[in-house]
Amino acid sequence: MKNKNPIWDFFASVKLALFTLFFLSTTSIIGTIIPQKETTQWYIDRYGEATANLFQILSITPDMYSSVWFLCLLGLLCLNLIVCSLDRFPGVWRQIKADNLNTPLNRLEKMEPQCRWQLSNPPESSTMALKIALKTNGWKAEERKLDNAFLLFAQRGAMTRTGVYIVHASILVIFAGAIIGSVLGFKGSIMLPETKTSDKAYAFGTNSPIDLGFTVRCDRFNIEFYDNGMPKSYRSQLAILENGKVVKEKAIVVNDPLSYKGITFYQSSYEAYPEFSITITNKKTGLSETAIIPYQQQRSLDKSGLRFGIINAEAQGKVVSKMKIWMSDDKGEPSLFWLNDGEQVTVERPQNNFTVSAKQMYGTGLQVGKDPGVWTVYTGCALMILGLIVAFFMSHQRIWLYICEETDGKSSILMAGNANKNKAGFEKTFQALTQTIKKV
Amino acid sequence: MNSSQLIGITTFTYLFSTILYAALFIFKTKRLGPLATIFTFIAFLIQTAGIGLRWLESYQIGMGRAPLTNMYESVVFFAWSIILIYLVIEWKFKTRIIGAFAVPFAFLAMAYASFSSGITKEIVPLIPALQSNWLIAHVVTCFIGYSAFAVAAGLGIMYLIKNTSETRQSTNDSTLLGSLPPLKVLDDITHKTMVFGFLWLSVGIMTGAIWANSAWGTYWSWDPKETWSLITWFIYAITLHARYTRGWGGTRIAWLAIFGFISVIFTYYGVNFLLAGLHSYGSSN
Ligand code: HEM
Numbered sequence: 140m141k142n143k144n145p146i147w148d149f150f151a152s153v154k155l156a157l158f159t160l161f162f163l164s165t166t167s168i169i170g171t172i173i174p175q176k177e178t179t180q181w182y183i184d185r186y187g188e189a190t191a192n193l194f195q196i197l198s199i200t201p202d203m204y205s206s207v208w209f210l211c212l213l214g215l216l217c218l219n220l221i222v223c224s225l226d227r228f229p230g231v232w233r234q235i236k237a238d239n240l241n242t243p244l245n246r247l248e249k250m251e252p253q254c255r256w257q258l259s260n261p262p263e264s265s266t267m268a269l270k271i272a273l274k275t276n277g278w279k280a281e282e283r284k285l286d287n288a289f290l291l292f293a294q295r296g297a298m299t300r301t302g303v304y305i306v307h308a309s310i311l312v313i314f315a316g317a318i319i320g321s322v323l324g325f326k327g328s329i330m331l332p333e334t335k336t337s338d339k340a341y342a343f344g345t346n347s348p349i350d351l352g353f354t355v356r357c358d359r360f361n362i363e364f365y366d367n368g369m370p371k372s373y374r375s376q377l378a379i380l381e382n383g384k385v386v387k388e389k390a391i392v393v394n395d396p397l398s399y400k401g402i403t404f405y406q407s408s409y410e411a412y413p414e415f416s417i418t419i420t421n422k423k424t425g426l427s428e429t430a431i432i433p434y435q436q437q438r439s440l441d442k443s444g445l446r447f448g449i450i451n452a453e454a455q456g457k458v459v460s461k462m463k464i465w466m467s468d469d470k471g472e473p474s475l476f477w478l479n480d481g482e483q484v485t486v487e488r489p490q491n492n493f494t495v496s497a498k499q500m501y502g503t504g505l506q507v508g509k510d511p512g513v514w515t516v517y518t519g520c521a522l523m524i525l526g527l528i529v530a531f532f533m534s535h536q537r538i539w540l541y542i543c544e545e546t547d548g549k550s551s552i553l554m555a556g557n558a559n560k561n562k563a564g565f566e567k568t569f570q571a572l573t574q575t576i577k578k579v
Numbered sequence: 580m581n582s583s584q585l586i587g588i589t590t591f592t593y594l595f596s597t598i599l600y601a602a603l604f605i606f607k608t609k610r611l612g613p614l615a616t617i618f619t620f621i622a623f624l625i626q627t628a629g630i631g632l633r634w635l636e637s638y639q640i641g642m643g644r645a646p647l648t649n650m651y652e653s654v655v656f657f658a659w660s661i662i663l664i665y666l667v668i669e670w671k672f673k674t675r676i677i678g679a680f681a682v683p684f685a686f687l688a689m690a691y692a693s694f695s696s697g698i699t700k701e702i703v704p705l706i707p708a709l710q711s712n713w714l715i716a717h718v719v720t721c722f723i724g725y726s727a728f729a730v731a732a733g734l735g736i737m738y739l740i741k742n743t744s745e746t747r748q749s750t751n752d753s754t755l756l757g758s759l760p761p762l763k764v765l766d767d768i769t770h771k772t773m774v775f776g777f778l779w780l781s782v783g784i785m786t787g788a789i790w791a792n793s794a795w796g797t798y799w800s801w802d803p804k805e806t807w808s809l810i811t812w813f814i815y816a817i818t819l820h821a822r823y824t825r826g827w828g829g830t831r832i833a834w835l836a837i838f839g840f841i842s843v844i845f846t847y848y849g850v851n852f853l854l855a856g857l858h859s860y861g862s863s864n
Contacts, residue, residue, distance in 0.1 A: 157821060164814060164817075167810050168806075170806060171803035317799070367704070369706060405796045406707075506795060524778075524782060531774050
């Protein structure tokens, strides 16, 4: 029952699909050649005023892939998919649900592959025996008595006809997930110094603050290096606080983010500050004090009155690996010693021993995102794989056995079958099946 | 013996395989057939050992990781999966001549990996962003897809060569091209190989998206590499639809197989070198 509305037909056509896919592919190339998301000035510097203007008018810059015309193309693809599926699916459903015992004999006679043989029993008992034989071979047959004949029908994989529609629907599910994400989600970042907290993130592009609804604190940031100096890991110890209480803690690394209430924090960058956290412990009294001091400034501790400062450092860029510390308890000459970042030494003083540890202060760069559509997108992906496997590798196979009476009380059998795909494979299955059930 | 030597040997064994299959094709010495297959299979085993050894070596030097994370390793894996897919096709469709059009791709990939000056063969440690099992899944699935498309392009070339000769002269087993499988068979194998590749490319794009999401919080950012993989995917989607619903076949599908593979090469190689510098991680695999 074709709908004869020409507009409907237009949107249901595969020609339109081919056109849309072709157009999407070719226009997508533009955005891979012309860099995206740069500033207006950048485009003017690179391409000149006139060309930069033209790009802007055509929405090729700064962000072609979210321009109206590109989104319209994606919308057209979706509309095409929906109309095409609505147009075809009812027919496919009828085929799945069809009463195949109604198939007329003359269609069976023309079907390929087919096979004919005779049995010495009358049709009734032959049919019984064949039905059992089919069952033991994995084909569950239905039966119908016709005028002096019997028809058996069995099928496999009728539902596999829906495979293509699962694939097409999965594309819509993925688009739905993307829309959910862009409407209800956000993407931003924060640069969070160690020991500091934030209850906001800053949106990409606009930098406008976004309330997180809770507080995030960075307790510690670490970089590890390989022997050859390449970075091995960036690790931030994060804590989530609500009403001043820690409700969640996690050490995040690249590829292993922290999520809380739908908001996810990704390790993305860092900054090294010219500030150091120094902890000094008096070995005799056990008194331990920590202070944060800037580079090359003297400081004294509140309780013990110890004075100290960092007078020199070895650094790679801004990352300090080793620092030289000056320390005095006013009892004898001041101590001068080198200390590796993050490590501890014991300093012997005339009247006392101290352990000293020092660590450079960092800020961790976090990407902050909320995307409630991700699981919809992943569900779409899973559906697509499922649909592709069904559409490509499975088929709907049907067999009919027409059993009619011969004059001498024998019965003659016509077995025929077909498959909607992989016909060669089906023919083999069919031959093997006839070989076994002919022995009945 | 270390992994580089084993992998280096593979370059020459695949060259020799190419020569064997070409000789089989040109001189039609049937006896060469099993020899070509056995030799290619042994070369494949050597390469497998080489890749395995490289994996082991990365653990010995304390940066244990799968050998799939830079240009050199991915090209080697590409060659490996082309041979794997080819051997499966040879075994399934019982035809050896295809080797003359598929094995050269593996040899070219290996030669590029071995001799190009722009490629480092050292086992370098992984920067934090690349330390992910999703990355491994992503590379493996993409390259199985790419290899299938390479073989499909080889089949497409065969089809076109055979087709032009058939329109000029009647097929005749004594001519050079008479030994090629019939056009219908070639068309069918090309299609099946593309379908197989399409499935893997789809999974490859998805695992890549999941990886990007776990590292950066964005599963899709229209990065040139991502966009090109999508363009490639569209090209094969167009090919499938043209065949299923508009009855395209033969020459047109053969051209699309070749055209699709050019897009694969561009996604994989061109984006890194021609469009490099735009996005930091576009060039990381
Ligand atoms: C990127 C988007 C698309 C993908 C990945 C896709 C995928 C597929 C796949 C895998 C098949 C199965 C072929 C087979 O039977 O093995 C198929 C068939 C088909 N597709 Fe699509 N498709 C897409 C877009 C579209 C669009 C927009 C239309 C709209 C007209 C469409 C119409 C069809 C039709 C009519 C079939 C044949 C169904 C049948 O055999 O009964 N497709 N598609």
